[in-house]
Amino acid sequence: MAATIQDVARAAGVSVGTVSRAMNNYPDISAKTRERILKVAEELKYRPNLVAKSLSSKHSRDIALILSGFLEDAMFNDFETMLMKGCYQFAFERGLDISMYVINSRTQEEKSYEQLCYEHNIAGGIIFGIKSTDPYFTSLAESKNPCVTIDVEVSGENVSSVTNDHMAAFDELTQYLIDQGHRRIALVCGRKNATVTAQRMDGAMRALERNGLKPPADSVIYTNFLKEEATEGVTGFLKEHQDKGVTAFLCMSDLLAIGTVEALKEAGCRVPDDYSVVGYDGLYVTEYTDPRLTTVDQNIKDKGYEAAHLLFDMIEGRRSAQRLILPHKLEIRDSVKRLEI
Amino acid sequence: MAATIQDVARAAGVSVGTVSRAMNNYPDISAKTRERILKVAEELKYRPNLVAKSLSSKHSRDIALILSGFLEDAMFNDFETMLMKGCYQFAFERGLDISMYVINSRTQEEKSYEQLCYEHNIAGGIIFGIKSTDPYFTSLAESKNPCVTIDVEVSGENVSSVTNDHMAAFDELTQYLIDQGHRRIALVCGRKNATVTAQRMDGAMRALERNGLKPPADSVIYTNFLKEEATEGVTGFLKEHQDKGVTAFLCMSDLLAIGTVEALKEAGCRVPDDYSVVGYDGLYVTEYTDPRLTTVDQNIKDKGYEAAHLLFDMIEGRRSAQRLILPHKLEIRDSVKRLEI
DNA sequence: CTGAAAGCGCTAACAC
DNA sequence: GTGTTAGCGCTTTCAG
Numbered sequence: 146m147a148a149t150i151q152d153v154a155r156a157a158g159v160s161v162g163t164v165s166r167a168m169n170n171y172p173d174i175s176a177k178t179r180e181r182i183l184k185v186a187e188e189l190k191y192r193p194n195l196v197a198k199s200l201s202s203k204h205s206r207d208i209a210l211i212l213s214g215f216l217e218d219a220m221f222n223d224f225e226t227m228l229m230k231g232c233y234q235f236a237f238e239r240g241l242d243i244s245m246y247v248i249n250s251r252t253q254e255e256k257s258y259e260q261l262c263y264e265h266n267i268a269g270g271i272i273f274g275i276k277s278t279d280p281y282f283t284s285l286a287e288s289k290n291p292c293v294t295i296d297v298e299v300s301g302e303n304v305s306s307v308t309n310d311h312m313a314a315f316d317e318l319t320q321y322l323i324d325q326g327h328r329r330i331a332l333v334c335g336r337k338n339a340t341v342t343a344q345r346m347d348g349a350m351r352a353l354e355r356n357g358l359k360p361p362a363d364s365v366i367y368t369n370f371l372k373e374e375a376t377e378g379v380t381g382f383l384k385e386h387q388d389k390g391v392t393a394f395l396c397m398s399d400l401l402a403i404g405t406v407e408a409l410k411e412a413g414c415r416v417p418d419d420y421s422v423v424g425y426d427g428l429y430v431t432e433y434t435d436p437r438l439t440t441v442d443q444n445i446k447d448k449g450y451e452a453a454h455l456l457f458d459m460i461e462g463r464r465s466a467q468r469l470i471l472p473h474k475l476e477i478r479d480s481v482k483r484l485e486i
Numbered sequence: 487m488a489a490t491i492q493d494v495a496r497a498a499g500v501s502v503g504t505v506s507r508a509m510n511n512y513p514d515i516s517a518k519t520r521e522r523i524l525k526v527a528e529e530l531k532y533r534p535n536l537v538a539k540s541l542s543s544k545h546s547r548d549i550a551l552i553l554s555g556f557l558e559d560a561m562f563n564d565f566e567t568m569l570m571k572g573c574y575q576f577a578f579e580r581g582l583d584i585s586m587y588v589i590n591s592r593t594q595e596e597k598s599y600e601q602l603c604y605e606h607n608i609a610g611g612i613i614f615g616i617k618s619t620d621p622y623f624t625s626l627a628e629s630k631n632p633c634v635t636i637d638v639e640v641s642g643e644n645v646s647s648v649t650n651d652h653m654a655a656f657d658e659l660t661q662y663l664i665d666q667g668h669r670r671i672a673l674v675c676g677r678k679n680a681t682v683t684a685q686r687m688d689g690a691m692r693a694l695e696r697n698g699l700k701p702p703a704d705s706v707i708y709t710n711f712l713k714e715e716a717t718e719g720v721t722g723f724l725k726e727h728q729d730k731g732v733t734a735f736l737c738m739s740d741l742l743a744i745g746t747v748e749a750l751k752e753a754g755c756r757v758p759d760d761y762s763v764v765g766y767d768g769l770y771v772t773e774y775t776d777p778r779l780t781t782v783d784q785n786i787k788d789k790g791y792e793a794a795h796l797l798f799d800m801i802e803g804r805r806s807a808q809r810l811i812l813p814h815k816l817e818i819r820d821s822v823k824r825l826e827i
Numbered sequence: 828c829t830g831a832a833a834g835c836g837c838t839a840a841c842a843c
Numbered sequence: 844g845t846g847t848t849a850g851c852g853c854t855t856t857c858a859g
Contacts, residue, residue, distance in 0.1 A: 149836055160846045165838060177844060192597070196541050197836035200851050216575055226567045233588045234557055242584035242606075256533065265487045265583075266537040398660045403774060433744060435776030452618040468681045490852060501830045506854060516828060538852035541835050833856085842847075 148189040157185040168193060181483055197240075200264040208236070208456055210245045211258075213274035213281070217249065223428040224445055228273060228295065246270075253280040256325060260289040268460045271295065271305075271452045277338055291459040291466070293452045297340045298468065303421020306358070307452040307460060307469045311341055313439045314473040315348025315397075319441075320425055322393050323356050326484030327421060329389065331364035331382065333375050333396040333405055343396050345425065368401060375404030376411070383412050392421060392484060399424035399431050399440055404453045405479075408436065417482035433479045436479035467473060489530040498526040509534060532700060536583075538560055549797055550608045551586045552599075554615035557588065564769040569614060570635065573791020580798070587611075594621040603631040609801045610644075612636065612793045618679055630713040632800040632807070634793045635696070638681050639675075639809065646800060648793040648810045652682055655744060655782045655814040656689025656738075659764055663734050664697050667825030668762060670730065672705035672723065674716050674737040676747055686738050700728045702793050709742060716745030717752070732821065733762060733825060740765035740772050742780055747775065747821075755766070758823035777820035784814055 146169055150168075159182065166174045167182035180467030185191075199205035210232050212225060229245070236243040246261065258281055262270065269291040275281045275298070285292055286301030294306045322330055332349060335342040353359055366382060368374035379394065392411075394404035402424030406416050416422055424431060433470045448471055458464035495502045500523065507515045507824075508523035531768035540546035548703075551573050558565060572584070577584040587602065596772060599622055603611065610632040616622045618638070626633055627642030633647045654757035663671055676683040694700055707723060720735065728760030735750075743765030747757050748749055756765055789812055795808060799805035 147601070161837075162839080162847075163845055166845085169838085173844060178844080183730055190601070192601045192605055194607070194836050195605045196537050197851090198838075200535075200537050200541050200835090200853090201837040202839085203851065216571060216578060223567075226564075237557060242587070247578060260488065260531070260533045261836080264533055264536045266535070298808060300582075335782070416713060431770050431773045433771055435774075492852075502853075503831075503855080504829055507829085510854085514828060517828080538835090540839090541851090542853040542855085544835065544854090583851075661850050829859090831856105831858085833854105835852105838849105838851090840847105840849085840857090843845090 147194075148186075148191040150191070153182065153186050153189055153191050156189060157182045159238040186365055192256045192435075192438070204456075207242050207244060207265075208266050208453065209262070209263070209270035210243055211248060211270045212252070213247065213248050213253070213272070213273045213276075213279065215247045215274065222227040222393050222428060223430060225273065225371065227273075227445035228449040228452075231292050231446040231451075232453040233449075235450045235453035235457070236447070241457070243453070248278050250276070252314060257281075257284050257288070258292065259284075259290055262288070269293075269456050271449070271456055276336070279339065283296065291456060291461075293456045295448060295452060301466070303459070303466055303467065305455050305466045307367045307448050307455065309443050309448075309470065310470050311344035311471045312351070314443075314475075315345040315425070316352045317348075317475055318425065318441050319349045319352035319395060320356075320393060320428060321477070322423060322481065323358070324354065324420065325421070327393040327481075328358060329361050329391045330358075330393045330395050331379075331391045332366065333362055333394055333401045334365060334367045334372045335401070337367050340369075341399060362392060364391055364421065370398055370400065370408075372400045372404035375401040376408040379389070379405045379408035380412065382416075382478045383408065393481070394420060396422065396424050399426040399438060400408065401427040402440070402480075403430070403434060406438075417480050422482040423481060431476075431478070433449075437480045439480045440476050441473050442469060442476050447471055488535075489527075491532070491534065493579040494527050494532050495529060498523045498612075501669040502551045509697055516645055520581075533652060546575075546607045547798075547801065548562070548583050548585060548606070548608050549583055549794065549801070550603070550606070552589060552602070552611045552612035552613045553586065554591070554594070554613070554617075554620065556588045556615065564771060565767060565768075566614065567782055568786035570605050571788040572787040572792075573612060574790075575787070576708035576791045576794035576798070579629065582798070584794070588634040591617070591620050598622075598625050598629070599633065600631055602627040602744060609699040610797050611789070617677070618681065629827050632797060634797045636793060636802075642807070644737075644800070644807055646796050646807045646810065648789050648796065648812065650784050650789075650814045651811050652685035653689040653692070653818075654682060655784075656766070657693045658689075658816055659766065659782050660736060661697075663736060663762065663764060663822065664693065664699070664816070666762070666822050668734040668822075669699060670702050670732045671699075671734045671736050672720075672732045673707065673740045674719065675706060675708045676711045676734055676738045676742070678708050680711075702732060705730065705732055711739055711741065713741045713745035713748075715740040717749040720746045720749035721753065724749065734822070735763045736765065737765050740767040740779060743779055743781070743821075744771070744775060747779075753765060760822050762822040764822060768815075772817075772819070780816050780819045780821045781817050783817050785812060788812060 154164045167179040271293045285299045291303040296308045361448040366378035394405045424438045424440040431438035493500050495505045575733040603699045612634045614636040626640045637649045707719035720762045765779045765781040772779035
């Protein structure tokens with residue numbers, strides 16, 4: 146049986162209050178009493194029961210990583226793994242604990258964010274994957290527990306967000322395609338009313354318009370960010386519009402780009418010789434696909450790290466709610482052909 | 487402020503004990519009292535504080551997923567993601583909570599498995615990534631908290647393991663290479679004293695010997711399961727042994743196979759035309775590499791699911807410690823050339 | 828069937 | 844500085 150604070154108190158000949166003071170580095174305790182208690186605790190291999198601790202103190206430093214839709218991705222998703230690594234990296238450096246919770250649109254309805262925090266005595270959470278139609282989207286604002294959302298902006302006193310300048314990034318990516326001589330560019334988009342879809346669309350449009358271009362008619366394909374939908378959409382597009390003269394596919398995620406390449410290969414086309422394709426995200430897999438995919442690296446691991454950092458600072462009252470925009474980087478690889486004009 | 491059991495008791499005009507009985511579906515309570523309490527709880531949006539609950543009841547149904555070395559993989563690792571999905575899938579179906587903890591060899595020393603469980607009031611854990619030199623490797627056996635290890639076998643009354651028949655699987659994989667006409671096969675191995683390395687090595691040897699073959703001299707390359715080491719090892723091998731007539735590389739993981747392919751391409755060789763390569767694991771990325779990698783699918787997600795299932799049953803006393811061996815499947819794709827003999 | 832009361836292990840006033 | 848004590852929100856005897 147594990148030693149409790151009582152056991153330590155008894156063994157050291159002091160009261161439990163004193164042991165608590167010693168263990169938590171309170172100032173109002175004599176150095177030698179502390180020494181002695183710490184030694185006894187060491188000998189007894191005493192470990193404070195964190196559950197009792199947080200119940201008693203009414204607050205914890207535990208933070209949660211809350212993923213919505215994690216189980217719905219049938220495909221592997223590097224994105225979430227990278228995010229986790231970033232979060233856990235931060236927690237690990239600070240000696241904090243992170244618990245990970247998996248939710249979906251239905252469970253959000255059953256239990257609010259605040260209730261989740263209350264149940265588990267969590268100080269705050271990093272939230273990824275919520276849609277604008279999800280209950281959390283509005284209810285987060287009412288929570289007294291701080292939170293940090295990834296890539297979506299939710300207004301609220303205690304809610305921060307960490308994101309990239311998706312518009313600028315997509316502008317760059319589009320401009321790159323244009324610089325390589327592409328004029329007729331098809332768009333493979335994400336969910337129609339997702340924030341990131343809108344932002345990336347704006348970036349693409351801005352670049353196109355600046356160059357006096359616009360997407361050819363019927364060449365904007367919408368998906369729910371699923372690879373299979375990209376494959377299907379592009380296959381359909383090729384059947385009906387092969388004559389439209391499209392030379393490149395601008396995809397809103399790497400997964401969609403991979404799906405696009407599959408459709409193209411299936412139809413007997415070569416990438417990038419017949420069609421150029423670019424993705425977005427910077428998943429590791431894009432270095433191993435054939436061809437290696439030109440994409441925008443969001444530096445997802447950093448996003449996780451900075452989100453955890455920001456959340457922690459909010460919990461400790463050192464930083465207030467804010468919008469953090471992290472840098473991105475255009476990764477030029479082999480999936481775009483330079484056209485002679 | 488969230489409602490407590492007291493609030494519900496007051497509002498329903500009963501004692502807290504009765505509310506507790508109603509909430510936990512105890513039999514010794516009249517149907518209509520239960521109804522009433524449940525209705526009040528609903529109205530007050532009452533959610534039991536899980537922290538208080540587990541402190542009070544002295545046991546929880548919470549299970550943990552404990553990953554050792556998660557942060558050390560610089561590369562993405564599908565493996566852990568798949569494992570998580572399997573575990574969370576099970577937990578989700580049962581309405582359980584899983585918390586994920588990241589440890590490494592050092593932190594294992596600071597805090598035993600049992601202490602970790604005690605601190606967080608965890609019933610038991612699924613443990614992945616421990617090495618035979620790690621503190622956990624021996625200390626797990628002494629813990630009263632049940633656990634399930636993935637792919638390593640630790641003896642102990644309360645420890646189960648979920649694994650594949652790596653020896654049989656590697657035998658099959660090797661035999662496949664032999665059936666395709668390969669006679670001189672180089673091995674790209676994992677960590678020298680890892681259990682899985684030994685098992686896979688045994689499988690390879692068994693197949694080779696059965697066919698009257700053995701690995702050419704100096705053609706066994708050891709790594710720590712890092713892609714870069716495979717690249718480096720194979721590059722060195724090619725420089726010194728190109729004449730040995732090796733036609734295929736048998737790799738102990740997909741990551742190593744990817745590293746091997748990189749080295750080969752770097753040296754100007756084509757896969758599978760000049761050299762055949764096979765991997766092991768069944769990571770999703772192997773479907774997108776060039777060429778698509780022939781590998782053994784371990785069905786990692788199922789492993790996670792079954793591990794969580796087994797652990798849960800152990801906690802509830804329905805199953806005792808055991809070794810669970812899950813099926814694997816040879817995935818034949820495009821990285822092996824059939825040699826005419 | 829239900830209420831009262833004693834804890835679970837710890838923190839945080841409040842005394843001295 | 845240190846001991847004492849009242850909770851944190853819940854479960855679980857034990858009465859009745």
